Amino acid sequence: MDKSAFEERKVVINGSMHGSLKHDSAHKHVTGAADYIDDIPEPAGLLHGALGLSDRAHAEIAGIDLSAVKAYPDVVWVFTGADIPGVNDTSSNGMHDEPLLAEAKVVFHGQPIFAVIAESRDAARRAARLAKVDYRDLPHWSPRPISLPRQTRSAPGQPSAMSAVGVRRWSIRTWARLLPASR
Amino acid sequence: MSDSIRFILNGEDITLSSLRPTETLLDFLRLQRRLTGTKEGCAEGDCGACTVLVGRLIDGGLYYESVNACIRFVGSLHATHVVTVEHLAAQNGTLHPVQQAMVDCHGSQCGFCTPGFIMSLYGLWLSTEKPSRAQIEKSLQGNLCRCTGYEPIVKAAEQVSQKRPSALFDPLEKTRADIIARLWAMQGGDTIEIAEGADRLIVPGSVAALAQVLADEPKATVVAGSTDVGLWVTKQMRRLNPVVFINHLTDLQRISVEDDGLSIGAGVTYSRAFAVIAEKIPAFANLINRIGGEQVRNMGTIGGNIANGSPIGDTPPPLIALGATVKLRSTAGTRSLPLEDFFIEYGKQDRHPGEFVEGIFVPYPASDAHFAVYKISKRRDEDISAACGAFHLSLDTAGNVQDIRIAFGGMAGTPKRARSVEAELIGKPWTEATVTAARDAFDSDYTPLSDWRASAEYRQLTAKNLLIRFYLETAGAPQELKRFATAEA
Numbered sequence: 001m002d003k004s005a006f007e008e009r010k011v012v013i014n015g016s017m018h019g020s021l022k023h024d025s026a027h028k029h030v031t032g033a034a035d036y037i038d039d040i041p042e043p044a045g046l047l048h049g050a051l052g053l054s055d056r057a058h059a060e061i062a063g064i065d066l067s068a069v070k071a072y073p074d075v076v077w078v079f080t081g082a083d084i085p086g087v088n089d090t091s092s093n094g095m096h097d098e099p100l101l102a103e104a105k106v107v108f109h110g111q112p113i114f115a116v117i118a119e120s121r122d123a124a125r126r127a128a129r130l131a132k133v134d135y136r137d138l139p140h141w142s143p144r145p146i147s148l149p150r151q152t153r154s155a156p157g158q159p160s161a162m163s164a165v166g167v168r169r170w171s172i173r174t175w176a177r178l179l180p181a182s183r
Numbered sequence: 184m185s186d187s188i189r190f191i192l193n194g195e196d197i198t199l200s201s202l203r204p205t206e207t208l209l210d211f212l213r214l215q216r217r218l219t220g221t222k223e224g225c226a227e228g229d230c231g232a233c234t235v236l237v238g239r240l241i242d243g244g245l246y247y248e249s250v251n252a253c254i255r256f257v258g259s260l261h262a263t264h265v266v267t268v269e270h271l272a273a274q275n276g277t278l279h280p281v282q283q284a285m286v287d288c289h290g291s292q293c294g295f296c297t298p299g300f301i302m303s304l305y306g307l308w309l310s311t312e313k314p315s316r317a318q319i320e321k322s323l324q325g326n327l328c329r330c331t332g333y334e335p336i337v338k339a340a341e342q343v344s345q346k347r348p349s350a351l352f353d354p355l356e357k358t359r360a361d362i363i364a365r366l367w368a369m370q371g372g373d374t375i376e377i378a379e380g381a382d383r384l385i386v387p388g389s390v391a392a393l394a395q396v397l398a399d400e401p402k403a404t405v406v407a408g409s410t411d412v413g414l415w416v417t418k419q420m421r422r423l424n425p426v427v428f429i430n431h432l433t434d435l436q437r438i439s440v441e442d443d444g445l446s447i448g449a450g451v452t453y454s455r456a457f458a459v460i461a462e463k464i465p466a467f468a469n470l471i472n473r474i475g476g477e478q479v480r481n482m483g484t485i486g487g488n489i490a491n492g493s494p495i496g497d498t499p500p501p502l503i504a505l506g507a508t509v510k511l512r513s514t515a516g517t518r519s520l521p522l523e524d525f526f527i528e529y530g531k532q533d534r535h536p537g538e539f540v541e542g543i544f545v546p547y548p549a550s551d552a553h554f555a556v557y558k559i560s561k562r563r564d565e566d567i568s569a570a571c572g573a574f575h576l577s578l579d580t581a582g583n584v585q586d587i588r589i590a591f592g593g594m595a596g597t598p599k600r601a602r603s604v605e606a607e608l609i610g611k612p613w614t615e616a617t618v619t620a621a622r623d624a625f626d627s628d629y630t631p632l633s634d635w636r637a638s639a640e641y642r643q644l645t646a647k648n649l650l651i652r653f654y655l656e657t658a659g660a661p662q663e664l665k666r667f668a669t670a671e672a
């Protein structure tokens with residue numbers, strides 16, 4: 001095979017592939033001109049929200065007293081998971097283990113429990129600190145690292161905030177069996 | 184008496200006669216001035232998304248330093264020049280070389296942290312002509328990026344230092360003389376007092392005026408760098424009243440190199456103290472490189488680290504081990520006491536009503552003494568110590584321990600000496616057998632707490648092991664472990 005034959009086969013890609021392209025918004029990022037949600041001017045009368053967070057890593061919520069939150073000046077509304085119409089769940093993987101606002105149990109420090117809506121950011125933030133949450137602490141430590149191959153390993157005797165997640169690695173042959181026979 | 188704070192914001196003169204004492208620079212920029220290029224990330228001086236430059240006059244020169252706008256109070260900005268990311272590009276939109284380099288090197292992805300990176304890199308660009316990799320990394324310690332990755336950002340810093348354009352292009356170099364004149368005109372010996380409802384802020388015109396203010400207001404919160412007090416406001420929503428700002432008092436910012444030690448004013452920042460400490464007490468300087476990020480070191484003061492009284496402040500252990508004294512001042516005069524006696528118990532210091540920390544005196548370690556400081560934290564940079572230990576050892580000619588001072592933070596309610604361990608060691612030969620036998624004496628010196636930084640057991644074991652480490656480092660030929668480039672910065 002001579003050299004010209006080789007060169008003829010060289011594929012030339014037209015367009016932006018293979019080029020070092022600048023990020024579309026880079027010039028805005030570096031000048032501070034890129035607007036994020038918090039940078040957009042607020043419409044008049046916009047209400048502000050703040051979240052009430054768990055200060056326990058793992059606990060049952062025995063009771064919540066929100067009266068001081070609701071009574072704080074300029075607070076418009078305080079809501080909990082019970083006020084959510086529909087299913088109180090934001091889990092993206094179908095595990096149904098991630099409520100938008102924790103109700104019976106918190107599983108991490110900083111987990112949102114309630115939300116305050118107020119006429120100012122300051123009022124919402126200050127009010128959110130006034131809840132009295134009655135916790136019953138649960139033991140907390142993480143499950144052992146998950147081992148990838150074959151069987152999942154449980155952590156006997158260790159309570160955990162979430163149940164162990166199993167990840168199974170399949171062989172190529174197993175995949176091949178599951179794929180449609182022809183393309 | 185004056186009733187307004189005056190400073191320059193980018194090009195504009197600002198005069199504020201109505202101001203809450205705990206109004207942060209970040210809220211002022213974003214909410215009042217609509218300068219939203221400066222971002223709110225963590226609101227605790229950690230992530231650096233809010234980085235701006237603050238220029239101030241020091242001995243007639245104008246110096247710009249990166250700071251965290253989120254924990255900087257507007258009341259502390261009198262006679263300064265605040266520079267935000269919006270000020271860098273030319274009027275016609277031409278990017279500043281620092282900005283262009285970040286674009287060219289693909290230094291942004293989501294872009295949220297980018298303005299803060301730009302300002303840190305710009306601060307470095309202004310101060311350092313050909314920064315080393317270590318200096319670049321040090322300047323970026325206080326900026327967290329979670330999607331771009333640091334490599335392109337460091338590349339941008341390297342690229343921009345290669346082709347340095349003429350000073351005429353730079354917005355701050357162009358205006359330097361003008362800004363100096365304007366800041367000079369704003370300075371003055373008047374005490375500023377601003378009342379906002381029931382809350383007041385006071386900016387004393389001199390150290391003598393500060394003493395008088397605190398005599399009248401012994402319960403006032405004294406604020407120097409606000410690297411801790413800032414969090415009382417942004418994280419704990421505390422109301423402070425009155426607030427007395429002292430960061431502008433140049434008489435508290437003197438460092439004098441004396442024959443037997445360093446005299447450091449209470450208002451000297453970590454950054455300003457760094458060069459002289461690096462020369463005189465290198466082991467201490469390595470610790471300073473690990474306090475906060477560059478922004479925090481540009482604001483925070485050693486005096487504040489002491490006056491604050493925190494059991495996990497990083498400078499008290501080395502200072503106590505070195506035998507530092509603290510100088511307190513009030514209208515009644517001044518007094519000095521050993522730093523270790525200043526800390527009485529958790530939350531309580533030997534500071535009389537109306538007194539303030541005026542400065543510290545740090546004796547040099549003897550040329551044949553061994554001195555080491557170890558900071559144990561989860562992250563190497565920008566973290567609060569789980570424990571911080573300092574060891575200062577003098578041996579006699581026979582190789583016996585003549586004197587040893589060991590001080591730890593994070594092991595008790597105050598920074599505290601390990602007197603039982605010291606007693607076990609003094610007079611004995613400095614050998615592995617001696618230190619191994621002495622290590623259990625830490626159990627009678629300290630009863631540490633468990634918290635989310637470390638368990639009590641971990642802390643206790645760490646203290647014991649650091650004694651062994653100190654022994655090993657002093658035995659045999661001196662060696663220094665340099666694990667990261669920042670150790671050289």
